[in-house]
Amino acid sequence: MSSNGQAAWELLLPAVGAPARRRGRALQEALREGVRSGRLAAGTRMPSTRALAADLGVSRGLVTEAYEQLTAEGYLRSDRGAGTWVGDAVRGRFTDGGDDRDGAGGAARARGDGDAARGGGAAAATDGRGGAAARARGDAHGVGGAGTRAGAPAAGGGGAAARGRGDGDAARGGGAAAARGRGDATDGRGGAAARGRGDVHGVGGAAAARGRVGVQRPGGGTVVDFRSGTPDLSLFPRAAWSAAHRAVLARLPHPELGYPDPRGLPELREALAAMLTRRRGVVADPERLVVCSGVAQASSLLGFVLRARGFDTVGVEDPGSPEHARLFASTGLGTVWLPLDEEGLRPEPLAASGARAVVVTPSHQFPSGISWSAERRAALLDRVRAVDGYVLEDDYDGDFRYDRAPVGALQGLDPERVVYAGSVSKSLAPGLRLGWMLVPGALLDEVVERKRTMDLGNPVLDQAVLAEFVTRGGYDRQLRRCQRAYRERRDVLLAALAEHLPGTEVSGIAAGLHVIARVPKDFGPPERFLARAAGAGVALRPLEEYGTARPADGDVRLVIGYAHLAPSALTAGIRRLAAAVGGSDGGDGG
Template structure:
């Protein structure tokens, strides 16, 4: 088995060099959080929220937030979004565990996840009593044959911008996955973790829009606003809705009302769209700076997954390696990097160094300085 996203031997610890630049993926720039606009929405909500709204909420979420999110997701992501089927939850992590508990109660023993994929999936579903089966990808998406042979009847996928490879699933693989789900009477959890960030191509519509009765769609504001808000959503097929809502009720009686009301206000007054445009500009600039720095300081590096999202895959020529030495030298220079194999992919035998580089949380000058430091540490090969 592969190590899936553990701290690894190159993370900072006792006696480790001071971390100057941390390229690990998954974090947005928290300094971009729109404090004044959020504060204005809070004031507006507190001035008008009726007293009864402060009682125990509908476990699905505040009606005005469900309506605001349904309209937003229909417009931006092409989903079929009935507010009655939208459940507000504490991010994609809680959406995953809610679904996991429901599937376990229905007799499922395992769920399929992408390989390479997010190491969190295994931990989350394990907490619900489900095993995870790692299913291989190629350049188009999940390979149909191993999926069919696996015996699972539920899978988790990131088809719009696969994590971590960065590919967008082909139309054929999307259709094949949905055909499989119908054939086995199964379900697909679509984790749309960074669906709003597209730089060089039109947004890829969500898979859920093709079959809302088979696809559970989950997203959050963790990348667009801040993960600490713990606000997300899931669109649930009709046959699963009652079980998901009951599990949400027994888990926590619903998300905090004030936070939901503020997000609803933020979305309906157009502030969320403005925030996305602001982040889009900032992250595109950082991505471009990263590509320029890699081309200048680590020539020969091939970069993929660059058209969207908050990270890239960099394939550094083997002359800079091998991987263990490359990572150790970078760490000694105070730069933290994640190798692709930590996400489940066995290293190919070509000797190249494959990295998953997150850039969204770093100022352009820091991105450039980090890559310069790595190049100085590993030499010219």
Template sequence: AAQRGVLAELPHHELGYPDPRGLPRLRTALAELLARRRGVVADPERIVVVSGVAQATTLLGLVLYARGMREVGVEDPGSPQHDALYAAAGVTTLPLPLDDEGLAMGPLRESGVRSVVTTPAHQFPTGIAYSARRRTELLDWARSVEGFVLEDDYDGDFRYDRAPVGALQGLDPERVAYAGSVSKSLAPGLRLGWLLVPELLADEVVERKRTMDLGYPTLDQALFARFLERGDYDRQLRRCQRAYRERRDTLVAALEEHFPGAQVTGIAAGLHVIAALPERYGPQERFLARVAAAGVAVRPLTDYAHARAGDSGRPNVRLVLGYAHLSPARIRAGVRLMAEAVAGRGAAAAGR
């Protein structure tokens, strides 16, 4: 419906080369949405419409490299995509450990980096929400080194049991570059996201965006602007919230039924949980082999750590289990098949 409306009303002159930042109409709508839902300081002039957080990351990497920064800190464990994206811009990633409040400040201060990538609303993959104290410490560090915090708000809209945690960018928009997308709320294949940049980086990011692709496709921008303006995106987020909560609850209940004693964490928000299984299900390497033979695809927490040597034989099995794209019925079936596989009934499970 939004596509039909846009195609009927879009003036021909708007199909010329777009502003590399994005259509003013969309940037204005995004600024209102992000200020209202995520608490960011959203000046439409500092919003750049991008092809997802991956392009936002590459743009930031290129700008940091041009400023002489050859290394950026990343959370460990964290998203494995950051390494390759920054490497493509010539920037090396330095793994930095976490503690119970978020990124550990001691190793960060000692590292010598001046920029760090974070997921403070719901750390990926551990599920930690950065504490208020840690957020303050992180911003104090960025000011002290004249550096930047690169905030990936990959699932900040999805918090189920309490009010959403506001974006870090709202506390210091001059030291935090903020990125988000519609990948978790609509579809990854749309390749549509946004980047809010500090004033110090704005001109450089916009110029890099211009030389990279001459701007994001106009029709898609106008379509999403209309979707935002009419309240359709808010309704979509509410639908997602209900569906994801149901799927999370289904997963937790299935794990309790089929893997008694499992510890499930990171469930208050996001689109995945961490499941630590009792020692009797280990070692991890054997567990993974059995469930794979049964046709169930799961990833261990160790896949998201930078230093994994010797971890595959650990007695405890720790899994990162995503649930957003699976129906409740498929979630229940998948957990049941895992349980059958590790109980020695994998051959029967694989034949179903």
């Protein structure tokens, strides 16, 4: 075997010893780590799947699947007839000669700051650099919490308390002033749509959620609501969550109920970092993980930091979530729509836009459902490196893929340029308002300080319960439960569309909680289709509401959510829709 093949063989040996059910994932993790660490350098030719499988003593299919997965994520590249090679998209602490871009000392100092903050006393009052991590436990009045010196001025020249009040006001009220003109107020914890509009990717909210059970509400006009954005809240694991809550209350030390580290409870950050590394292929240092109130707050935090750094524009996907633009607008940033094609973000419009920051959903693009190609992932990273910019990766439903393992996160390719954000809104419930962001070292102190002045940190008890739930395996079990339920519902929806609206083309079915349905023009035009649907009590959102494109072909393009509806409600709803618009009529479904 060649030296390159021998290197790969040695690197992957530990993965072979993993239990059979985890061997495939372990092999993929080992390959990712080999590329990131530089042990598999860019341009290295990988052994053939047959040769590597023979050397490792595993099935060829296992190696083929690993190669395909890492090729999709951008770690490897495959040229037809020429073999598989290590790609050159990866950048970061491990491949750039140890440059962690922290500017203030990296993870080791962050850990020291965190220890000082957790340990309390005068040491926590300052880290000698004005670092946000060590200012962890002061309250809004600057007079202390568990780890702040009583009467000490807030770190950062004594103005932090004033800035805290100003920033908090900006986020909760003043920052919402810009949003008020658009009708999209942002609360202090990133809830641009939490109260009235749901999460970043749907119309949700309490009022909308109440109408999503698939039956007629007393005095209401909606019979079935196909709008996306809300999971099935009846799947929330009440018993397991309650057990975790009791366990936490029984063991949580009294001091932990004081003002928290604004980054989040250390045990939760450690649990999330391990889980995200395992499930999403990210580079997750717990000291760079910030617990926040969902992706909405992560967007707001990043927006404020970028604005303070002189950024003026953020690029958003077209089509994409309208909430991204609204959230960044509330921080003072302008937005520019960037068109997509079947491979992802088109490089030319991105370059022409002048935007140095971009928010994307590359693993399962919202709402189109595509998974970005490895080439487009690499092109985006090349662009932000060239302009000293950043990417916000919104991994809103990365765990819900039904045909194969989820495509790994973009952040793993360059953790110093990609801010990775996710939440439990789809896997557990949006009402928990729990999420996370992995922050590049160069931005960490600024993000943490902004989080501190915004809300002093997320509730400790909620964080401790989630940590307990994750470490005890409850989160993985919940994901498996949801995946089974949502796969079944997707299949029911596809069958109903084929039967009652024949000729409908459906895309984006491999993952997520919604599909894109392109209904033939025979059922249109779109305005009449939507009007008839609404008249029949069927709530829908057309694809055009998510972007700027207005196709002139007359077809009706719909974003149809299915996760929140029971299988029977899905069938009845499509039957009702078909009857209203002139499809195959099976009754009104009422």
